[in-house]
Amino acid sequence: MIVVEGKDDTVAIRRAVGADTIETGGSAVGEDVLRRIELAQERRGVIIFTDPDAPGERIRKIVAERVPGAKHAFLTKDEARSKTGLGVEHASDEAIRRALEAVRTPDQANGPEAEGEIEWSDLLEAGLIVHADAARRRERMGELIGIGYANGKQFHKRCNMFRITKAEFAQALEQMEREGLQRT
Template sequence: MIHEMIVVEGKDDTTAVRRAVGADTIETGGSAIGEDVLRRIELAYERRGVIVLTDPDAPGERIRKIVSERVPGCKHAFLTKDEARSSKGIGVEHASDEAIRRALERVRGPETNEDRASEIEWSDLLQAGLIVHQASARRRERMGELLGIGYANGKQFHKRCLMFRITKAEFAAALEQMEQEGR
């Protein structure tokens, strides 16, 4: 049983999460999150903690951003588009039980002052070819998978590296793996 409440988009996501792990969920009802849902998320954060697990698409990212701004200390779990894809579409509800479990095992929390000593800098992204590179989008997608923080544009990727306390060692290991794969 997962102690934290898991924020998902809808009922089908709740069904998928409960099928994969023992957990309680809060459904946002889509990207137009109401004030009452945000208050429930705040209360859940105070009492049990919160993990955001949304679809790897634009509306899912919008929900993640809204919740993060309102509840800055929440944790995040990410599914890649491949993990969340089925013949019926892309979303948490289409992910396998194993993919959901893996995402929840790789959950990331917000950074603390102690983490800043080894934080990823913009120059690290530049040197790794994750920005200002002909294949930067593809490289960020793979690095996001390896680091468990999902795909994002360059600015958001950097922000996630900071927010989820990606260390230089983790970053270097993921970069090395990606380069061994020939990407």
Template sequence: MIKEVIVVEGKDDTAAIKRAVEADTIETNGSAIGEAVLRRIELANKRRGIIIFTDPDHAGERIRKIVARHAPGCKHAFLPQEQAYNKGDIGIENASPDAIRKALAELRTETDDVAGEVTWDDLMQAGLIVHPDAARRRLEAGKRLGIGYANGKQFYKRCTSFRITKQEFLDALTGLDEGG
């Protein structure tokens, strides 16, 4: 049984989580998260901790940001888009139990201490920003780091808030130029 409560978007996500692990969930019911749901999330975070596990799409990112603002110190699980894709639909509900277990095994915890080792210049030198292929490179680096896809500014924020070390960053970059 996972100690923390997993915050997901809907009932289908809850069903997918329960096929993979034994855990309690809170459903946001989409991006229009009500005050009652936010209060339950805050209480769960204080008592047991929470894991935010939203779809790897724009709406999922929006929900992740809203929930994280109300739950300081929460954990984040990320699933690559290709593991959540089925017939034109992207969502946690499409992921295999193994993919869900792997994402939950590679949790990241956000911190307010932004004294991380990765700098904006590091992203620029790595071709993750201001580069013709920056989006693809961030997608692959985000998978390797377990922080998901994000635009340049958000990618940098994740590197610092999840305390990605310089060595983790450099390891994730290995082979990017070979298309790997």
């Protein structure tokens, strides 16, 4: 089951992959919706697939905290943008399929706060925090490693939750530098 924000997202998902969805009805996720998502996780498994914006991230966080083990699919802002808006409903069928093929699973055995390979100092050295261009750098790094955009603290948490390796991190950092996103 794919958790989306609204009816237009459901239409886009069904058009691209023909999957079942649960709609949160926006960022005010109700208790009844959370119970349905919990049941879906128990019976079938859940993929959280929200818009790459602040309300979408808020919904992702609410659902992930309530439904441990839910998987995550991410679109970049460019993939989710059209002339009329930003969201899953604006993404191409190909972008939706790519995001679902690259779904990420959190590290359940060690919990969301587990120590991982990526340390806070790695984010600092990479210019992903305390840097004039940190937000743009985190956005691009999130695209490259497939964990979406987040603020510094959440980005660090996601790196560890999704077990991003130092090698993956370094490869993405090299790509960013080839693209001209320098650390200094």
